[in-house]
Amino acid sequence: MSNLRIAEIFEKMADILEVQDANPFRVRAYRRAARTIEGLGREAAGIAAEGALSELSGIGEDLASKINEFLATGKISAYEGLKKRVKPVLLDMMDIPGIGPKTAKLLSDKLKVKSLDDLEKKAKTHKIAGLPGLKEKTEENILKGLRFLKKDSGRMPIDTAFTAAAGIIAGLKRHPEVIDISPAGSLRRMKETVRDVDILVTSKNGGKVIEAFTGLPEIASVSARGETKSSVVTKDNVRVDLRVVPPESYGAALMYFTGSKEHNIAMREMARKKGLKINEYGVFRKRGNRKIAGKSEDEIYSLFKMPYVEPELRENTGEIDAALRGRLPRLLSVDDIRGDFHIHTKASDGVLSISEIAALAKKRGYEYALISDHSASLKIAGGLGEKRMLRQIETVRRFNARYTGIEILIGSEVDILDNGDMDYSDEILKKLDFVIAAIHSGFKQTKEKLTSRIIKAMHNRYVNTIAHPSGRLIGQRDAYDLDYEKIFAAAKKTKTALEINACPERLDLTDINARRAREAGVKLGIATDTHTKHQMDNMIYGVSVARRGWCGKKDVLNCLGLKELKRFVQEKRNGKNID
DNA sequence: GCCGTTTTCGGCCCGACTGTTTTCAGTCG
Numbered sequence: 001m002s003n004l005r006i007a008e009i010f011e012k013m014a015d016i017l018e019v020q021d022a023n024p025f026r027v028r029a030y031r032r033a034a035r036t037i038e039g040l041g042r043e044a045a046g047i048a049a050e051g052a053l054s055e056l057s058g059i060g061e062d063l064a065s066k067i068n069e070f071l072a073t074g075k076i077s078a079y080e081g082l083k084k085r086v087k088p089v090l091l092d093m094m095d096i097p098g099i100g101p102k103t104a105k106l107l108s109d110k111l112k113v114k115s116l117d118d119l120e121k122k123a124k125t126h127k128i129a130g131l132p133g134l135k136e137k138t139e140e141n142i143l144k145g146l147r148f149l150k151k152d153s154g155r156m157p158i159d160t161a162f163t164a165a166a167g168i169i170a171g172l173k174r175h176p177e178v179i180d181i182s183p184a185g186s187l188r189r190m191k192e193t194v195r196d197v198d199i200l201v202t203s204k205n206g207g208k209v210i211e212a213f214t215g216l217p218e219i220a221s222v223s224a225r226g227e228t229k230s231s232v233v234t235k236d237n238v239r240v241d242l243r244v245v246p247p248e249s250y251g252a253a254l255m256y257f258t259g260s261k262e263h264n265i266a267m268r269e270m271a272r273k274k275g276l277k278i279n280e281y282g283v284f285r286k287r288g289n290r291k292i293a294g295k296s297e298d299e300i301y302s303l304f305k306m307p308y309v310e311p312e313l314r315e316n317t318g319e320i321d322a323a324l325r326g327r328l329p330r331l332l333s334v335d336d337i338r339g340d341f342h343i344h345t346k347a348s349d350g351v352l353s354i355s356e357i358a359a360l361a362k363k364r365g366y367e368y369a370l371i372s373d374h375s376a377s378l379k380i381a382g383g384l385g386e387k388r389m390l391r392q393i394e395t396v397r398r399f400n401a402r403y404t405g406i407e408i409l410i411g412s413e414v415d416i417l418d419n420g421d422m423d424y425s426d427e428i429l430k431k432l433d434f435v436i437a438a439i440h441s442g443f444k445q446t447k448e449k450l451t452s453r454i455i456k457a458m459h460n461r462y463v464n465t466i467a468h469p470s471g472r473l474i475g476q477r478d479a480y481d482l483d484y485e486k487i488f489a490a491a492k493k494t495k496t497a498l499e500i501n502a503c504p505e506r507l508d509l510t511d512i513n514a515r516r517a518r519e520a521g522v523k524l525g526i527a528t529d530t531h532t533k534h535q536m537d538n539m540i541y542g543v544s545v546a547r548r549g550w551c552g553k554k555d556v557l558n559c560l561g562l563k564e565l566k567r568f569v570q571e572k573r574n575g576k577n578i579d
Numbered sequence: 580g581c582c583g584t585t586t587t588c589g590g591c592c593c594g595a596c597t598g599t600t601t602t603c604a605g606t607c608g
Contacts, residue, residue, distance in 0.1 A: 025591050029580035060581050098597085100606050133599060141597090185608085198608085226596055241608080243595090256593085261608065268592040279593055
């Protein structure tokens, strides 16, 4: 997807300009443009074709022409030029926490640092202390920062952050000086990966709370510690930032600390134009500095005549404008989910029995749960041949006859073969309640080939969703290249839903593609891809992707009750709308 | 580099903490 590449280049250009001590607002313009492009609901090429690039927020004539140049040539000459004028090690050094453009440049100019390894050597041999403004403490911090970079490239999966936050919140909740406590930052916005865990506390005695926080047993080291703010690293190498504010500032602080940065900047700019100022303590009139709001987020948004903006939407990708016009979507919640669409039993590569699955699903208040073991050709995962599949169908039917309170649907995660055919005959497929189709082979094929395999599968009247459509594994395997415009069009036409796989390593579709799918009128199915007991709890992460994709109940297939769901399946089987 | 019911030029979000300083620059979120 070229959007990501363009964003990456703008981000790099900002880094280089920063090292060159360019106008900081110019640097910010590049960063802001990068975020705009990254969060775009569609391919920049489409917008460029309409000549509408410069209508995007933060993109003017100059950046629009740079994007056009990239779309035409695959390069931006200004970037190529900038790259030549700066040593790569400078940019590497800026990845180290605590080192910004100024320090990086100083180290490069005065010490001729050649690489991060070289930097480590120079810090260890005390070559850094003695440079203007730097002493032993800076050397220690550089070494600490380098160790942090080596251990972990930075971002962790959402569930790791969730667990770390839960532990710390549990540890502080009962402290007598803690009044409110909440996760904030990208964790509260439920981004798919998180760099550090942010936690907000209200208290009348910040010092005591910070003292308790830095003394928690799971903390390995403390990197900053003040009266209202502290940063630590846990024994699991998770960075945690804690911030303490007085109770009357809870809303303002929660908004500030939740971000995103871009959302906050946009809100603050709006405030400034009205003669107001927003900071983490409240909203103030500039004249006289009188506080007029801040206790709750609701109070702040309504001051600007906006409804409450859900944290998942706060990315400055149109939510402020939508809120001002009263056009924010009503997002689905995890309580709206009526069933889980993707569960493996021990018949293939899961560990649960049918009755265990039924009990777990019932406990969650579901009306239905779909058993979806692998089909024959996925031998490595114990895929079921047609005979075993027929037996499993019978087993589930018998199970339902004697079990009450939930319906177990029988389905399958059927392989899409190389030619786009399904791995089971229609004779088998028609006996199933619901069919998931998935690609498990040929990830390196061309965009055209992979796209056409999926589209052909969608045209099978028994196929109801496409599982983990892009095949990505976060941090391990890139998404394969698909023509999403074509996929969305085919999904809509054939009444096939696209899965949001809720497994934290997958989260596939992504939030951005979920939003594009929704805008294209495509239904989504949120599914946990459960193999073991606790994985049914991952539903929250899939729902969060849908929320970040602006989805409401009506966009999500498993918000339907059982009857409506069966009707949806039957409509496709009747085949009126498929070529 | 962007942007405009205060402006086409002159602004551009705002504050905390650290390490090095005796009043602040750099970095971060």
